[in-house]
Amino acid sequence: MLFLDRLITLPQYLAPHHALSRLAWRIARSKNTAVKNTLIRTFLSNYDVDLSEAERPFIEDYESFNDFFTRKLRAGARPLGATDGAIVSPADGAISEIGCIDNGRLLQAKGRYYSLQALLGDDETLTRRFTGGSFATIYLAPRNYHRVHAPITGTISSIRYIPGRLFSVNSRTARCVTNLFARNERLIVEIHGAAGSIAVILVGAMLVASMELTSCDVPAAVRAASGAKRPFIIAPTKTPTMVERGAELGRFNMGSTVILLAKPESLSWDPALAQGCEVRVGQTIASVNSKRPSARS
Incomplete structure (x- = not known):
């Protein structure tokens, strides 16, 4: 298992981390409707995201993929622990x-x-x-x-x-x-x-x-x-x-x-x-x- 983990991770040591992240930054902020809707739909099809908790539950309401990814939750979706000071x-x-x-x-x-x-x-x-x-x-x-x-x-x-x-x-x-x-x-x-x-x-x-x-x-x-x-x-x-x-x-x-x-x-x-x-x-x-x-x- 550890050998396989190392083999799969090896390319990351060679990858240009920051350049890839800057590219992702630009793509994630694209306001092109077709691009952002495709990105969001692809993401939703691969991950179990509960949009019913979101302040904006419809993908059309988001300006970009990053806007969706950093979405706010609706009021009351995360109540605080009851114990004061916890x-x-x-x-x-x-x-x-x-x-x-x-x-x-x-x-x-x-x-x-x-x-x-x-x-x-x-x-x-x-x-x-x-x-x-x-x-x-x-x-x-x-x-x-x-x-x-x-x-x-x-x-x-x-x-x-x-x-x-x-x-x-x-x-x-x-x-x-x-x-x-x-x-x-x-x-x-x-x-x-x-x-x-x-x-x-x-x-x-x-x-x-x-x-x-x-x-x-x-x-x-x-x-x-x-x-x-x-x-x-x-x-x-x-x-x-x-x-x-x-x-x-x-x-x-x-x-x-x-x-x-x-x-x-x-x-x-x-x-x-x-x-x-x-x-x-x-x-x-x-x-x-x-x-x-x-x-x-």
């Missing part, structure tokens, strides 16, 4: 891994780990903050709703962009691409609230031409085409930006993965969560521990 899922998807950050490493797939420090772009302050904490990785399949929401009420204290590759993200690449999530382009949004600091990490992938932030006063999209070669911090505003639990943070213009990081002893994950478990935006996935660190380190 941590809720930031995305629709499936838990690919969940657990503790041991010895500065996160589990990527069975027998394969990656570095917390590398994931965080070698930011020593952030690395210290989450060392010994816990994580949950949520994979967004093509059929899923692709907007990302705040898991807690709090203040956006920092936003970091980390440039990188754009390997496809799925169970196969997780098994055979070393340090997959620490190699791909990503956007790190740190929120400080009742559970201390929580990091919401949007991980890019092949054909993910941009990850867009909608929750604060920052440039509309951070794209692979931006030309950035090194990590950089995006200050949301001079005044800290508040977000409510369940509020939209951003979106993937084409799919990928969200990783949540929590500080040590700050929260307890729902014991029902396990690898492969489906989650939805607003669903309670963790509770704040009564004895938790009182300040950011």
Whole structure:
């Protein structure tokens, strides 16, 4: 199985990730009616998309394929967890891994780990903050709703962009691409609230031409085409930006993965969560521990 995975994944090491993603960006935004309707119908025939949840349930209502892919849901489609202060899922998807950050490493797939420090772009302050904490990785399949929401009420204290590759993200690449999530382009949004600091990490992938932030006063999209070669911090505003639990943070213009990081002893994950478990935006996935660190380190 692993040999076959590596064989299938091998062409991705040679592929021009960013050039392909820029091409996908242009095609996905075509407003030609025939092109966008063909793309949407082909997508619907291949993936089990529930358009009845969408604010606009008819394909004719969308300007482009990307407009369809980043569709909003109708009001009430994702109610928040009833427990006040609970941590809720930031995305629709499936838990690919969940657990503790041991010895500065996160589990990527069975027998394969990656570095917390590398994931965080070698930011020593952030690395210290989450060392010994816990994580949950949520994979967004093509059929899923692709907007990302705040898991807690709090203040956006920092936003970091980390440039990188754009390997496809799925169970196969997780098994055979070393340090997959620490190699791909990503956007790190740190929120400080009742559970201390929580990091919401949007991980890019092949054909993910941009990850867009909608929750604060920052440039509309951070794209692979931006030309950035090194990590950089995006200050949301001079005044800290508040977000409510369940509020939209951003979106993937084409799919990928969200990783949540929590500080040590700050929260307890729902014991029902396990690898492969489906989650939805607003669903309670963790509770704040009564004895938790009182300040950011």
